[in-house]
Amino acid sequence: MNTMNTTTMIQTTNTVLEAKQLSKNYVLGKNNELPVLKSVDLSIQRGEFVAVMGASGSGKSTLLYNICGMDRMTSGRVLFNGVELSRLPEPALARIRLTNMGFIFQQIHLLKHLSIFDNIVLSGYLCGNRTRREVEGRAAELMEQTGITEIAGNDITQASGGQLQRVGICRALINKPDIIFGDEPTGALNSKASSEIMDLLGGVHREGTTVMLVTHDIKVASRTERVLFMMDGRIVAEKRLGAWPLSENGNDRGGSSADEKAREAELAQWLIGLDF
């Protein structure tokens, strides 16, 4: 998966996303601005699996929206694959999001007039880089990987929350993006579904895709390799957890329950230790 993109990237640089002195203020009124991001520096390497944690209002979602070009920063720079996003017009930003980025949201928000399969292939058709047949083949492959092949023709009202989030993952992956952004991707799911989704995302990451998640859930963050902690609009701490332990056959569920618990405990310990 992503062989070509990865090759291209390696030839250029190993950094997929870089934010320099990124600031964002919300305008509340005349002469009344609320700074939400304060000179954030961030660098994400190709193939990384990163989580951003922090309390509500710490600026983690705003960081995500600004580094993906969905929102306009107040000052600073964001480089994506070496291209400076702040200088691009809206249509060019939209094109990058469609082609090179994938998104998974807490509420999936699929198009209600489309079947599950159509929701997945739509971005592929719009992207226009591949033939219709290739897009559909890719969708079928993704649905099989995520275990939702049986519900392909269903209406979105005929699927569970966990199934819908899998649809969201398929949609995010349809154009083989360089990076996947997730904003609380498991926030609306029960713990079982949440764990399954994280298994899937782990698999996506292992196949070479860069993944960056915003979450407040220790269980979710403990599945990543690097955790950034935000507070008052700044990244104030960072922890490297290393790779998720796999079973012998390479299955996510291979890591023993004890390993998982240990990883979570280590992260919790670290968070408690952050003396802010």
Next chain:
Amino acid sequence: MMGILFRILRRDVVRNRVINLVIFALVAMSAFMLASGAGLIVQLKTSIDAMFERSMVPHLVQMHAGDIDMERVVTWAAGNALVDQYQIVEMISVDGSHLTLGDWPSSEDNGVMDISFVVQNEHFDFLLDHDNRPMRPAPGEIGVPLYYREARGLSVGDRVKVDTGASLHEFHIAGFVRDAMMNPSIIHSKRFLVHPLDYTKLRTHHLDTEYLIEFRLSDTSRTAELAAAYTDAGLPDRGPSVDHRIFRVFNALTDGMVAAVVVVLSLLLMLIAVLCLRFTIVSTIEEDYREIGVMKAIGMGRRDIRRFYLIKYIALGGVASLGGFLLSLVTMPALTGSISAFLGAAQPPLMLQLIPPAAAALVSAMVVGSAVLILRPVHRISAVAALRSGAVEGRLRRFGVLPLRIGRRVGVNVVLGMRDVTQRPRLYALIVGIFAVCAAIILVPFHFHSTMKDPSLIAYMGISRSDMRIDLRQTDLVGTRFEEMLSTVAADPEVARFSPQVTARFTMIHENGTQESMAVETGEFTRFPLEFFSGGAPRDENEIALSVLRARDLNRGLGDSLVVLVNGEPRKMTVSGIYQDVTNGGRTAKAPLPVDEETVLWYSLIVDVQPGVNVAHKTAEYSRLFHPARITDLEGYIEETLGQTISQLGRVALGAIGIGLMVAILITALFLKMLIIKDTGRIAIMKSLGFSLSDIRLQYQSTALVLLATGVVAGTVLSNTVGERAVGLLWSFMGAAQIRFVVQPLHAYLLLPLMLASAVALTTLHSVSRIRNTSIATTIVE
């Protein structure tokens, strides 16, 4: 991609079938009516063109009563470079009391028409048969004007009797003639066509003849020039002079008006369709706010997003307009029936045939165009804002809030219902707009119909409003007869008031010294009102009022001056007013000037009878007394000349009432259904606070009634202002500009609004009764 768009379309059509069906029906109906209106106009123009071509209508006609020196006219015409062809047509004037048509129980004594007998012309101005060929009746046969076929229920083979007492002539109807010049009912002269042998026989018993001095020009735009040259030459001119443009206007009048009303109605329906469209699209955007945000977030372009929403309206507009157009093809023969009968069927040229489908296409283009405009806010939705809040921001704009304490008097539920209107003005503005347009759909054709029916209409046509009008054309000792008539009327205790008006020829002197002859109606003009397009009646001897066409010819406006020779002396006169005139060729003037009997063209007397006096009886009495003067009972005049138009308009007005009510009911039901669904949470909260179902229903009923009242008031104002202007504008295309609606207050302000209100109130009661027994708990679960 097309597959996906098609699937989006299919699902949406199934899910929102009611609103889609309503918009579909509105668009289809609008397209149907616009295509029909356009088709009518096209057919009208084509048929008139064809008839004018086949009949070789004269471009200028000078009517003349009395002796004529034909040689002079012939010599003059032969030497005039403007004249292409000319002829002098002799007509035998037959008194209505001598003519009986078919089995009609009475003679044409009380008819308003001037009846003449003629033979077929040789060179031009042909009277046409059913197939638009010059009709040539055999001896003993007669060609009867089409007007009488409808008015007297005649058919081919029926008998026509001309009985003077001294002589009796009988004819069989060979067919009905189309007379390009006198076909329209509004023209009160009609020509009967007979064989030359019969004509000669008739001529021996009827000495009253009139002449039509007719010209065809090689350059038809120079008729005014030829008319001026004719009068300057001092040729026979005791009668009005009429040009071909007026014939065209009159021929187009009846069906043209119906077409105009149909077009106005179709535009109003389109307006409703666009309002509904706006409502649907705005609610869809609000509903899909977050989805749109997500689409933007994952990188879909604006055009892609817009395409999802637009596809439906492109399909809907296209299919509905096509349906409307096809329906118009089916109903077209019925609509153009009277055109075919009166003017003859003719195949329009290809370019014109394209107009009705183009009109239908215009409707669909308007639908799609409006959808594009309404969809613009999609551009402004911010992905981040949509993802964060999930609700449309900054939309709540309120106009003050009714304090609940006033509810002590009228009830809290009523106040809450009314308060809702001020709290959600954007939501409710739409339905108020629709009620207003529905009121306009009902009222505009109704007003127009009442206006056409009202006796005061004639005041817009150049005829002073009165009970009765007596016209005396040139006969022997006409001056003495008129004096006798005046003294009889003055002595009649049943007459309330009267005003003599004498039309005479005056000479006008242009700035460059050239002279022009002009017919001026003299007398007193303030006693019997005439509607003026601008200004008013002349009040002293230095003022003159001009008809619109005359003012245009002379290039004079209100307040301008012109010089007229009065008793041989030049007198500078100021234009006091400009009025519409459809009589005497439309080129007239009115001024209180002294008259030289030698120059008199005709005499008229306008009479109002005392209250309670039967006008018809008085008309009959004067007809006997003042023979051969023509006595016109003006109400009867309108009935005879415009009766058919009025009844046609009446049917359109009735149809419009039906359409208006239907649309109001449909939209109210739909709107309340959507509102109740939208307000499920709110209703549940009120229920949990202890409001009963009937309390809540009362709130919605109050809201609906406030909206209805506002809408109806707005619609009434709209009809009387914009509606009046629109109809006036269309009316002006037909030659008579500016009309003020005659409003029947009982109907316009009470009965029709009440009808609309009842329809909406009943619909509201029914829709509101469907508010379910929802509790807050079930709402949360839902």
